[in-house]
Amino acid sequence: MSKAxxxxxxxxxxxxxxxxxxxxxxxxxxxxxxPSIDDIQNPSASLSSQVYAQDGMLxxxxxxxxxxxxxxxxxxxxxxxxxxxxxxxxxxxxSGIDFRSILRAVKGLGRDGGASTITMQTAKNLFTDKxxxxxxxxxxxxxxxxxxxxxxxxxxxxDEIITLYLNTVPFGDNVYGIRNAAKTFFQKEPDRLNxxxxxxxxxxxxxxxLYNPRVNPKxxxxxxxxxxxxxxxxxxxxxxxxxxLKVKPIDLNYKKLDETTGLGPYFRMVLGEEMKKWCKEHxxxxxxxxxxxxxxxxxxTTINPRMQLYAEEAVAKHMSYMQKLLNQQSNIKNGTxxxxxxxxxxxxxxxxxxxxxxxxxxANDDDIRKTFDVPVRMKVFAWxxxxxxxxxxxxxxxxxxxxxxxxxxxMVMDPLSGEVRAWVGGxxxxxxxxxxxxxxxxxxxGSTIKPLLYxxxxxxxxxxxxxxxxxxQQNFGAYGLVPATTRSCSGASIxxxxxxxxxxxxATAYIMKQLDPTGNNAAKRFVDFLKxxxxxxxxxxxxxxxxxxxxxxxxxxxxxxxxMLPGRGFNVKPLFITRIEDRxxxxxxxxxxxxxxxxxxxxxxxxxxxxxxxxxxxTARALKLAYDVQGEIAGKTGTTNDNSDAWFMGYTPxxxxxxxxxxxxxxxxxxxxxxxxxGARAAMPIWAYFYEKVLRxxxxxxxxxxxxxxxxxxxxxxxxxxxxxxxxxxLRGEGEDMGxxxxxxxxxxxxxxxxxxxxxxxxxxxxKQEAIPPVKSSAPKNKEPKTPAALPxxxxxxxxxxxxxxxxxx
Numbered sequence: 001m002s003k004a005x006x007x008x009x010x011x012x013x014x015x016x017x018x019x020x021x022x023x024x025x026x027x028x029x030x031x032x033x034x035p036s037i038d039d040i041q042n043p044s045a046s047l048s049s050q051v052y053a054q055d056g057m058l059x060x061x062x063x064x065x066x067x068x069x070x071x072x073x074x075x076x077x078x079x080x081x082x083x084x085x086x087x088x089x090x091x092x093x094x095s096g097i098d099f100r101s102i103l104r105a106v107k108g109l110g111r112d113g114g115a116s117t118i119t120m121q122t123a124k125n126l127f128t129d130k131x132x133x134x135x136x137x138x139x140x141x142x143x144x145x146x147x148x149x150x151x152x153x154x155x156x157x158x159d160e161i162i163t164l165y166l167n168t169v170p171f172g173d174n175v176y177g178i179r180n181a182a183k184t185f186f187q188k189e190p191d192r193l194n195x196x197x198x199x200x201x202x203x204x205x206x207x208x209x210l211y212n213p214r215v216n217p218k219x220x221x222x223x224x225x226x227x228x229x230x231x232x233x234x235x236x237x238x239x240x241x242x243x244x245l246k247v248k249p250i251d252l253n254y255k256k257l258d259e260t261t262g263l264g265p266y267f268r269m270v271l272g273e274e275m276k277k278w279c280k281e282h283x284x285x286x287x288x289x290x291x292x293x294x295x296x297x298x299x300x301t302t303i304n305p306r307m308q309l310y311a312e313e314a315v316a317k318h319m320s321y322m323q324k325l326l327n328q329q330s331n332i333k334n335g336t337x338x339x340x341x342x343x344x345x346x347x348x349x350x351x352x353x354x355x356x357x358x359x360x361x362x363a364n365d366d367d368i369r370k371t372f373d374v375p376v377r378m379k380v381f382a383w384x385x386x387x388x389x390x391x392x393x394x395x396x397x398x399x400x401x402x403x404x405x406x407x408x409x410x411m412v413m414d415p416l417s418g419e420v421r422a423w424v425g426g427x428x429x430x431x432x433x434x435x436x437x438x439x440x441x442x443x444x445x446g447s448t449i450k451p452l453l454y455x456x457x458x459x460x461x462x463x464x465x466x467x468x469x470x471x472x473q474q475n476f477g478a479y480g481l482v483p484a485t486t487r488s489c490s491g492a493s494i495x496x497x498x499x500x501x502x503x504x505x506x507a508t509a510y511i512m513k514q515l516d517p518t519g520n521n522a523a524k525r526f527v528d529f530l531k532x533x534x535x536x537x538x539x540x541x542x543x544x545x546x547x548x549x550x551x552x553x554x555x556x557x558x559x560x561x562x563x564m565l566p567g568r569g570f571n572v573k574p575l576f577i578t579r580i581e582d583r584x585x586x587x588x589x590x591x592x593x594x595x596x597x598x599x600x601x602x603x604x605x606x607x608x609x610x611x612x613x614x615x616x617x618x619t620a621r622a623l624k625l626a627y628d629v630q631g632e633i634a635g636k637t638g639t640t641n642d643n644s645d646a647w648f649m650g651y652t653p654x655x656x657x658x659x660x661x662x663x664x665x666x667x668x669x670x671x672x673x674x675x676x677x678x679g680a681r682a683a684m685p686i687w688a689y690f691y692e693k694v695l696r697x698x699x700x701x702x703x704x705x706x707x708x709x710x711x712x713x714x715x716x717x718x719x720x721x722x723x724x725x726x727x728x729x730x731l732r733g734e735g736e737d738m739g740x741x742x743x744x745x746x747x748x749x750x751x752x753x754x755x756x757x758x759x760x761x762x763x764x765x766x767x768k769q770e771a772i773p774p775v776k777s778s779a780p781k782n783k784e785p786k787t788p789a790a791l792p793x794x795x796x797x798x799x800x801x802x803x804x805x806x807x808x809x810x
Contacts, residue, residue, distance in 0.1 A: 047296025053305045060268045067176035072163040078198035081236040088118040096149035123148035125168035172208030187253045199227040266425025296583030302419035311422035314689035320383035372396040381431040409436030415656040418572035446549035447503045448638035448647045456529045459603045465497035474509040476544040482509040497610040501618030512547035533598035534561035566651045569604040601712040627688035631705035643670040643677025648684040653707040659683040
């Protein structure tokens with residue numbers, strides 16, 4: 001044997017040995033981590049976690065890669081046929097590597113098609129890194145894909161491999177997997193896709209941006225027809241069928257579910273924060289914490305989709321109207337509302353993306369500030385169908401425009417179970433991410449706190465709805481007088497039910513003082529009740545002014561506090577998750593209502609009847625006069641300092657809803673004399689619009705307009721409201737007592753101003769709205785009124801006859 005031949009064979013065998021060693025090194029992970037047998041037998045890709053409504057409807061997802069798995073039986077055969085015809089014609093004949101394709105790719109240098117099989121592409125999607133631009137590294141990666149592909153073929157059937165591939169492949173727009181692609185581009189489940197739709201999606205795999213029908217419809221159409229031709233070539237369809245399909249346009253129905261679309265975006269944001277906390281506290285079987293964005297959790301919520309839709313529609317309908325009213329106010333029109341608050345604008349400018357980007361580019365502060373006075377083209381929020389408009393304005397004017405938008409928070413729940421049915425945290429999630437329902441968002445509650453105080457007075461101090469109270473200013477010693485002025489005090493002796501119906505601040509202060517006639521511990525007693533019975537977590541300082549709502553509490557907490565009334569004395573924590581499952585459907589945790597009896601059912605029913613008076617003839621009487629609602633409804637309006645906050649808390653035997661309306665900057669508000677800024681006009685209509693639609697919808701099960709509040713068996717007589725006919729011969733004005741005083745009006749020497757909740761005074765215009773002709777009182781002048789225990793209850797047959805004043809529709 002010649003030396004040349006020996007050298008040839010030596011080189012040949014050394015090459016073969018080196019190649020085998022190279023393959024072994026690849027398999028052992030010498031050129032990068034390789035999956036273990038367990039990893040291959042249990043492949044997992046990053047899966048989005050899904051949020052489901054009460055009826056099982058998909059509300060939204062949490063993801064880094066928007067991917068949801070589907071089984072082979074749930075994929076249309078047209079998708080399978082199109083994929084095999086286009087990507088791997090011999091898929092069912094090879095064992096992971098197609099040597100004919102490799103030879104073709106080498107011969108044509110890739111011009112005639114690639115060498116990767118569906119199995120190799122699945123290996124790349126599941127187990128290897130992103131393709132490298134380095135030629136040598138890419139060659140190594142291809143060998144690794146081939147080794148993994150052979151292992152996949154040994155552990156899975158062909159149907160399982162093709163399912164793995166279709167569940168992991170990207171379709172563009174951050175959409176992964178055939179199910180999400182079908183839902184995003186055609187609003188269909190993958191088993192409902194027809195031939196041309198399947199061809200569009202499979203065609204995108206060659207270039208998910210280039211052939212994206214949303215971005216490049218002409219190229220997507222051409223690519224679809226190429227896929228259809230491939231299906232003819234592989235005898236999946238006939239030429240005649242292909243000719244008919246190729247002339248049809250792409251019937252795209254694109255709708256991507258992201259954080260700003262779909263039902264309840266504010267709710268989903270809050271849910272996401274709660275789920276992050278849950279994931280930190282719970283571990284998987286391997287000891288790792290759950291990952292909300294990767295582990296494919298299934299989160300089942302209590303949200304009723306129809307109620308959620310009606311809640312969002314109610315907020316949009318009313319807030320667009322309220323914004324028009326506010327925009328007509330002179331200080332909004334001429335910009336004087338910002339006088340004295342220029343620092344707010346400057347701070348907002350420095351926190352903007354524009355400022356940060358210019359700063360990053362090296363501009364100095366003076367130059368950056370000048371750009372905020374130069375008009376530019378931009379998109380801003382608007383009350384139209386698109387919720388935005390194109391305009392030209394200076395960046396500083398856009399800040400003013402944005403911050404002058406009125407906001408709202410609206411939450412609805414089942415008062416017995418605590419299950420949240422609807423949650424609207426603002427007017428538009430895309431432009432305003434701040435949630436106004438959430439526990440962390442606290443606003444001054446005004447008169448909506450009064451039913452809680454009245455509950456305490458009935459439960460622990462011997463009051464009844466008919467107990468006579470004095471509508472006079474009260475002295476709380478070191479804390480001063482409550483309210484701060486006597487402008488809204490009629491001096492009358494009135495039943496407690498009337499004091500609540502017409503939201504009388506002075507009478508409410510009187511009730512507070514009766515909890516401790518010395519005035520020293522009354523507020524502490526009320527704070528204890530709010531914390532331990534009503535479930536409020538917010539720290540509230542024991543200042544007597546909290547009786548008329550000077551404290552700041554979140555809408556979420558107020559909903560829990562109010563639940564004890566329609567809940568027949570049981571306080572229930574709002575519940576919005578029923579169970580959490582893993583990606584395989586195994587239940588990880590279930591959630592049940594947390595109910596606690598905090599007051600008697602007699603107390604609850606007594607307050608309910610008084611709050612029905614608010615709706616029937618009090619500050620919320622427009623609810624039944626101006627809106628198409630029916631049945632038993634109880635409620636309470638609330639208006640805080642100078643119209644900064646408007647509230648309405650309302651409930652039926654089956655639903656409890658709370659509304660807050662205002663601006664994020666409290667100095668942006670309706671003028672103090674403007675009734676449009678009060679709870680009955682600014683907040684209550686949202687509740688009314690919502691409930692109107694709920695009553696009209698036969699598909700919402702369990703809501704009965706004829707349902708009644710359950711009267712406790714121990715109550716032999718119902719609460720009578722005949723006395724309201726006889727207190728005055730003229731109906732009260734529409735407004736309510738809304739002045740909570742100022743911090744300094746109630747500040748004892750040993751308390752710092754910053755410890756007090758923000759408060760302000762009632763204006764002369766409000767006094768005129770609230771002026772009530774006094775009635776004669778049997779209480780001696782200049783003497784402390786008797787305690788409730790010594791006050792006789794008023795019975796209906798003890799009242800003098802009087803004519804019932806006519807209601808007005810204001």
